[in-house]
Amino acid sequence: MKWFKTKTIYLFIPSFLFLLLPLYGLGAAIAQSLSDGNAFTLIYYKELLQSDRFLTSVGFSLYIALVSSLLSLLIGLWVTRTCYPLLEKYTPRLIVWLPMLFPHFVWGYMVILLLSETGVLSQVLQMTGLLAESSDFPVWTRDPNGIGIILTYVWKEVPFVILMLLPVYSSIKPQYYDLVQTLGGNGWDRFRTVEWPNILPVITESFLIIFAFTISAYEVPALLGTTFPEMLSVLSYEWFYGSTWEERPLAFAAMSALSIFLLIMTLAAYLFLNRKRWRAMRGRIS
Amino acid sequence: MRHYKIRFYVLASFLFLFPALLLVLQSLSKTWRFQRGEGIRFQLDSFQVLLSDPNLWSATGWSITIGLLVLLINLVVGITTGKALTSLSFRGKSFIEAVMLAPILVPVLAIAIGLHLFMIRIGLADTALGVVLIHLVPTVPYSIKIFQNAYQQLGRSMLDQPVILGSNPWHQLVTIELPLMKPAIRSVTFLTIVISLSQYAITSIVGGGTIITLPMVFFPFLDTANASIMAAFSVWFAMIPFFLYMIVEALLWLLPYSKKMRRTTT
Numbered sequence: 001m002k003w004f005k006t007k008t009i010y011l012f013i014p015s016f017l018f019l020l021l022p023l024y025g026l027g028a029a030i031a032q033s034l035s036d037g038n039a040f041t042l043i044y045y046k047e048l049l050q051s052d053r054f055l056t057s058v059g060f061s062l063y064i065a066l067v068s069s070l071l072s073l074l075i076g077l078w079v080t081r082t083c084y085p086l087l088e089k090y091t092p093r094l095i096v097w098l099p100m101l102f103p104h105f106v107w108g109y110m111v112i113l114l115l116s117e118t119g120v121l122s123q124v125l126q127m128t129g130l131l132a133e134s135s136d137f138p139v140w141t142r143d144p145n146g147i148g149i150i151l152t153y154v155w156k157e158v159p160f161v162i163l164m165l166l167p168v169y170s171s172i173k174p175q176y177y178d179l180v181q182t183l184g185g186n187g188w189d190r191f192r193t194v195e196w197p198n199i200l201p202v203i204t205e206s207f208l209i210i211f212a213f214t215i216s217a218y219e220v221p222a223l224l225g226t227t228f229p230e231m232l233s234v235l236s237y238e239w240f241y242g243s244t245w246e247e248r249p250l251a252f253a254a255m256s257a258l259s260i261f262l263l264i265m266t267l268a269a270y271l272f273l274n275r276k277r278w279r280a281m282r283g284r285i286s
Numbered sequence: 287m288r289h290y291k292i293r294f295y296v297l298a299s300f301l302f303l304f305p306a307l308l309l310v311l312q313s314l315s316k317t318w319r320f321q322r323g324e325g326i327r328f329q330l331d332s333f334q335v336l337l338s339d340p341n342l343w344s345a346t347g348w349s350i351t352i353g354l355l356v357l358l359i360n361l362v363v364g365i366t367t368g369k370a371l372t373s374l375s376f377r378g379k380s381f382i383e384a385v386m387l388a389p390i391l392v393p394v395l396a397i398a399i400g401l402h403l404f405m406i407r408i409g410l411a412d413t414a415l416g417v418v419l420i421h422l423v424p425t426v427p428y429s430i431k432i433f434q435n436a437y438q439q440l441g442r443s444m445l446d447q448p449v450i451l452g453s454n455p456w457h458q459l460v461t462i463e464l465p466l467m468k469p470a471i472r473s474v475t476f477l478t479i480v481i482s483l484s485q486y487a488i489t490s491i492v493g494g495g496t497i498i499t500l501p502m503v504f505f506p507f508l509d510t511a512n513a514s515i516m517a518a519f520s521v522w523f524a525m526i527p528f529f530l531y532m533i534v535e536a537l538l539w540l541l542p543y544s545k546k547m548r549r550t551t552t
Binding site: 008026029082083106114120127159209241258 | 290291294295297298299301302303305306308309312318319320321323362363366367369370373374380384385386387388389390391392393394395396397398399400401403404419420422423426430435455476477480483484485486487491501504505508513516517520523524527528
């Protein structure tokens with residue numbers, strides 16, 4: 001048995017090789033954001049902090065990512081809670097996961113097709129006479145409030161949240177629900193005492209994944225956003241690929257700052273969950 | 287009970303089935319102008335225009351090649367790591383698990399621009415291999431997680447038994463683990479291919495305009511093509527995971543017991 005155990009260690013080799021990619025990439029990005037070619041400098045970060053364009057973009061990105069991830073979680077949680085016995089069957093699950101078959105930007109195009117000022121919904125409303133002309137339709141795509149971006153993200157991430165939560169809900173023993181009921185608890189008690197402790201780690205993980213993705217993905221805001229305000233990813237991509245090379249270090253600085261922010265957030269969540277688990281193991285729940 | 291079932295089907299069809307159908311219908315119909323009474327008028331020109339674009343075919347080829355390579359590496363890394371994480375227990379394992387998940391929490395754009403210079407230096411920039419490598423970053427963490435779950439469901443005893451019976455690891459993988467992990471392999475196939483197909487920014491940075499994949503044809507199309515052609519293109523995007531899924535399914539058929547299981551159940 002010992003022979004077997006020691007050999008299994010080698011199975012980690014592929015993943016450690018893989019981890020070199022993001023590690024080196026992030027390291028190099030940070031290194032380039034801190035160097036003016038030969039010496040250490042913080043000038044690019046100072047430049048970022050003085051740039052209104054960057055600061056507006058930070059606020060806008062935070063707003064889009066927070067709203068998208070919280071809405072996706074809430075809706076996904078609600079659907080999973082109310083429908084999980086049904087979702088264990090094949091066909092309902094297939095319907096819910098259909099959006100996952102499309103890349104994000106294709107789904108974004110679908111949102112344009114359906115909800116732009118000349119889109120299908122606007123056309124149908126005009127046909128029925130509820131709307132006089134297409135200019136009366138609210139601007140939901142390529143709008144300054146990022147409604148189109150949020151819509152696309154929520155629409156695409158709800159199936160993801162269901163995918164993450166479904167195994168947890170299937171594994172909760174129904175006896176616990178009976179127990180809550182016998183003790184006279186209502187639906188809220190059931191959620192708070194049985195479901196919440198079970199789903200908390202998955203909810204946290206899903207939030208982190210969706211938040212990190214929506215705050216940094218390029219494709220959907222490039223398709224459904226406007227030029228102002230723009231998301232961090234779009235701005236950084238432009239700085240990186242722009243006509244002048246002088247703006248490149250700004251892209252490195254912006255992306256490095258965002259990465260470090262996300263990593264600190266992850267670490268905090270990890271420590272929080274670990275402490276919770278530690279307490280639970282010692283019998284002091286809550 | 288009945289009530290929520292109906293509500294679910296109505297909501298789910300409206301929110302998830304309907305948009306997909308909308309794309310399919312628009313791709314098969316002339317561009318809609320419902321307000322002028324021009325509804326569904328069947329046509330196939332959109333697909334003809336799309337498929338006669340030479341860029342589309344080469345981009346499809348690149349996307350499939352890159353997707354398959356990304357999938358292959360994902361399977362190797364996912365299976366080995368999933369097995370290691372399941373069969374070993376050691377201090378700090380939950381930390382290692384968190385580290386394995388971390389790459390999807392770091393902006394892949396940051397990693398791509400960071401790796402860019404290095405890739406130029408070693409000649410990987412503007413090559414398909416470079417694109418494959420960068421596509422691993424947003425996919426591998428998911429595969430590791432899926433295979434770790436799959437191995438956990440198999441259970442320790444199922445993994446110990448062949449070792450006790452004197453099987454070598456390779457034999458064990460092909461005859462026991464892979465046949466029992468088919469659902470995991472299917473999930474990884476879909477997820478990996480769709481994520482790889484979704485990458486525009488990092489593909490264009492690492493591919494440098496030399497490696498043209500499907501998203502890079504899709505984005506400029508938006509300004510010129512009409513709704514029917516765009517819808518046809520969208521449908522094309524969804525067909526690629528299906529096509530590759532069928533290839534993987536055919537390969538899974540080659541695994542041991544695939545045919546016998548059918549026979550014994552009848």
